Amino acid sequence: MRDQVGPQCTENLCTVAPTNLQVSIGEELKKDPHEGRYFYPVLRENVGKSEEGSVMTKLTLQQFTGQLALSQKPSLIRPISPLAAATDLIKSHFDSGRLSDARRVFDELPERDVVAWTAMVSGYTSNARPEDAWASFRAMASAGVSPNAFTVSSILSACRAGEFTEGTAAVHALSVRLGVKGQTHVHNALIYAYSEFHRGMLDALQVFDEITHRSAVSWTTIVAAYVRSGDGGAAAQMCRRMFQEGVELNPFTLSIAIRASAAAENLALGRQIHAAANKTGHAINLPVSNSIADMYSRCASLSEARQHFSEMPRKDLITWNTMIAALDRAGSVDSCSLLLDMLSQSIQPNCFTFTSIISSCAKLSCLIFGQQVHGAAVRRGFRENHHIFNALIDMYAKCGAVADSRRVFDETCRRSLVSWTSMIIGYGVHGFGEEAIKLFNEMIGYGIQPDAIVFMGVISACSHAGLVEEGLEFFNSMESRYGVSPDAKFYGCVVDLLGRSGRLREAAELIEAMPFEPDESVFGALLGACKMHKKVELGVAAGRKMLNLMPEGAKTYVILSNIYAAGSEWDWFADVMKMMRGMGWKKDVGMSWIEVREEVCCFVAGEQSSPSAALASEVLTLLGFHMDEERDLLFSFGSVWDGGEKSYISNSVVIVEALG
DNA sequence: ACCATCAAGG
Numbered sequence: 001m002r003d004q005v006g007p008q009c010t011e012n013l014c015t016v017a018p019t020n021l022q023v024s025i026g027e028e029l030k031k032d033p034h035e036g037r038y039f040y041p042v043l044r045e046n047v048g049k050s051e052e053g054s055v056m057t058k059l060t061l062q063q064f065t066g067q068l069a070l071s072q073k074p075s076l077i078r079p080i081s082p083l084a085a086a087t088d089l090i091k092s093h094f095d096s097g098r099l100s101d102a103r104r105v106f107d108e109l110p111e112r113d114v115v116a117w118t119a120m121v122s123g124y125t126s127n128a129r130p131e132d133a134w135a136s137f138r139a140m141a142s143a144g145v146s147p148n149a150f151t152v153s154s155i156l157s158a159c160r161a162g163e164f165t166e167g168t169a170a171v172h173a174l175s176v177r178l179g180v181k182g183q184t185h186v187h188n189a190l191i192y193a194y195s196e197f198h199r200g201m202l203d204a205l206q207v208f209d210e211i212t213h214r215s216a217v218s219w220t221t222i223v224a225a226y227v228r229s230g231d232g233g234a235a236a237q238m239c240r241r242m243f244q245e246g247v248e249l250n251p252f253t254l255s256i257a258i259r260a261s262a263a264a265e266n267l268a269l270g271r272q273i274h275a276a277a278n279k280t281g282h283a284i285n286l287p288v289s290n291s292i293a294d295m296y297s298r299c300a301s302l303s304e305a306r307q308h309f310s311e312m313p314r315k316d317l318i319t320w321n322t323m324i325a326a327l328d329r330a331g332s333v334d335s336c337s338l339l340l341d342m343l344s345q346s347i348q349p350n351c352f353t354f355t356s357i358i359s360s361c362a363k364l365s366c367l368i369f370g371q372q373v374h375g376a377a378v379r380r381g382f383r384e385n386h387h388i389f390n391a392l393i394d395m396y397a398k399c400g401a402v403a404d405s406r407r408v409f410d411e412t413c414r415r416s417l418v419s420w421t422s423m424i425i426g427y428g429v430h431g432f433g434e435e436a437i438k439l440f441n442e443m444i445g446y447g448i449q450p451d452a453i454v455f456m457g458v459i460s461a462c463s464h465a466g467l468v469e470e471g472l473e474f475f476n477s478m479e480s481r482y483g484v485s486p487d488a489k490f491y492g493c494v495v496d497l498l499g500r501s502g503r504l505r506e507a508a509e510l511i512e513a514m515p516f517e518p519d520e521s522v523f524g525a526l527l528g529a530c531k532m533h534k535k536v537e538l539g540v541a542a543g544r545k546m547l548n549l550m551p552e553g554a555k556t557y558v559i560l561s562n563i564y565a566a567g568s569e570w571d572w573f574a575d576v577m578k579m580m581r582g583m584g585w586k587k588d589v590g591m592s593w594i595e596v597r598e599e600v601c602c603f604v605a606g607e608q609s610s611p612s613a614a615l616a617s618e619v620l621t622l623l624g625f626h627m628d629e630e631r632d633l634l635f636s637f638g639s640v641w642d643g644g645e646k647s648y649i650s651n652s653v654v655i656v657e658a659l660g
Numbered sequence: 661a662c663c664a665t666c667a668a669g670g
Contacts, residue, residue: 091661118661153662188663220664255665290666321667328668355668390669421670453670 083109087116094123099132114145122154130162149180156189160196168193172207187211188221195225201234219247220256227256232263239269249276251285258291267299290318297326321352328360335360336369351377351385358391367399390418397426417448425457433465440474450482456493463497471497488514492521499529504538520549527559536567 086105093102102123109116117140124133137155140147147155152175159168172190175181181190187207194204208214208222219242226235239260247253254277261270274292277283283292289312296305309315309323320342327335339349339357349357354377361370374392382388389412396405409415409423420443427436440458444450455478462471475494478484486494491514498507507526511518523546530539543560550556557580564573 087661115661122661148662150662155662157663183662185663190663192663215664217664224664250665252665257665259665285665287666292666294666316666318667323667325667350667352668359669385668387668394670416669418670423670425670451670457670 083111083113083116087119090116090119091123094119094127097127099124099127099129112143112145114140114148114151117143117145118148118151118154121151121158125154125158125161128161130158130164133158134162134164134167147174147178149178149183149186152178152180153185153189156186156193160189160193163196165197165200168197182212184213184215184217188215188217191218191221191225195221195229201225201229201231214245214247216247216250216253219245220252223256223260227259227263230263232260232265235260236264236266236269249280249282251282251288254280254282255285255288255291258288258295262291262295262298265299267296267301270295270299284313286314286316286319290316290322293319293326294322297322297329302326302330302332317347317350317353320347321350321356324353324360325356328356328363331363333360333364336366349380351382351388354380354382354385355387355391358388358395362391362395362398365399367396367401370395370399384413386414386416386419390416390422393419393422393426397422397429400430402426402430402432417443417451417454420448421454421457424454424461428457428461428464431464433461433467433470436461436465437467437470450478450484452484452487452490455482455484455486456490459490459493459497463493463500466501468497468501468503488516488519489521491518492525495522496525496529499525500532502529502533504529504533504535508538518545520546523549524556527556527563531559531563531566534563534566536563536569539563539567540572 086109090102090105093099093105102120106112106116106120117136120136121133121140124130124136133155137147137151137158140151152171155171156168158164159171168190171193172181175186175190180186187210190207191204194200194207197203204222204225208218211218219238223235223238223242226232226238239257242253242257254273257273258270258277261267261273270292274283274295277288277292282288289308293305293308293312296302296308305323305326309319312319320338324335324338324342327338335356339353342349342353354373357373358370358377361367361373374395377385377388377392389408392408393405393412396402396408405423405426409419412419420439424436424439424443427433427439436458440450440454443454455474459471459474462468462474471494475486475490475497478486491510495507495510498504498510504526507529511522511526514522523542526542527539527546530536530542540560540563543556543563546556547560557576561573561576561580564570564576
């Protein structure tokens, strides 16, 4: 009788959907990414548990059924019903992204049980179609089929992906009524879904606290939720609790713990978990290892990140991207050379790689290289990637090519708030205050809800362009009209706005009237303004406050000394200098870089060793003469030349032209 | 048939 099982099973399959089955069986076998071995996608589930993983080489249908009949453990093979086989087929279609095939098989079914319905819900969810998942879920209810724990956790995934806030709450209630809320998968899916929503962490935490038996999954879910919500401190705290309660150390718990340390910028904790990963042998797991490199970089320990990276025996695309992003974050030119290393190993960059490299170009003002990267990204078909486009807008603006920035902005089809913000900030830093304001109003016209950062952008644009009244107007209306409440950094921005234009008294009054304690950004802005307008007394007061807040701030001492110098308070000036020297502080080495043809050259102040530096220095001297002449000419025309920051940029540009 | 880990923007 049992010998019949295999062939019978085949017959059943064929009765349901003969055509599809042939296709499904005859095609290339699916590769298991973890083992590198091959499974039949459709048939694996039917026999998988019976044959210890049932690892098979390529088999035809005939061979497969033959093997079934010869199986050593035929008692474990169960005949499957036509409906179950069809459900497998649906799942297989979904797994390969053939949504319409899956749908057709489902529609042809003479009857549908909860498993078949759930396959539809979860199939749509895993193919990033939460709306269709929800539609199936509703249709299931209309058909009078009651969902089970599997359905509930699947639809919760869809609620998370589709940001169905109310749907999540409704399904939560449903899960209580069905009595499935207590099941591991359901409450973990609930935590995950809630955590994705604005202020959803409270709900997520409540679900978490109600769990009586917390699995490793529950813990990783809640810690990951805190990390995603941006609360690194809470994530690290939760992480400690997780280990205290003796959760197992597996690749999941370790990697999320490392991410939590990174989010909290807690290097000590990160090192501890790194050690634990080494000890348990999980450090060779790629996700774990990649997050270790990332953690070191986010905890400002680039050298440890580099060390770890160089010691990794295996690297994947994420490893490279993580390290490139780390170097970009640190503002190092090495991000670009690492890209070359990566390409030399025939690893193809993806959109993450491009975003980091473009960001590096922005930081390093590599316009020419940035343009090439832009071209490369377009050629590789990353035309629609949000992150890349926003990075490009930012890059062109930071490289001084605001018009190109605008061109990119205009051709972006789906502009996000970030795109608008990048463009507004781009205008702002170049002093195009009017354009920034115009763009901001245009954005509001499109119905985009502004956030704190875009307000900061437009207000600082006003500040740079001297549009004080306009800036104040934005500041005063942001909370009342748009419900965006200013934080301490905003006050710094507005103090800067008032201060730059010399309205220091108002700036000081604003600080007095602040609803919370002013932070260093506020006093820093005031201090800068005092320096600019040579207000010694107020500046000294601000500098003192600054030093109370950040006694390590070498920059404050520098500005303070400048203020004393500006007020000719030489005794005080000398005291500050002495204090700085006494604390053993040295100013960071000044460094400039320019892009010459395809290379970025770095110059340290006073450096003469390399031939290019010597040549550049020569050209610079020559240019100095010319500029002196120009300046004299300007003076003779009565123009103002303050010899300030502008000269640095123009020098670089001129040197590029001179050498190129 | 369901839940959890690694990389990107202002």
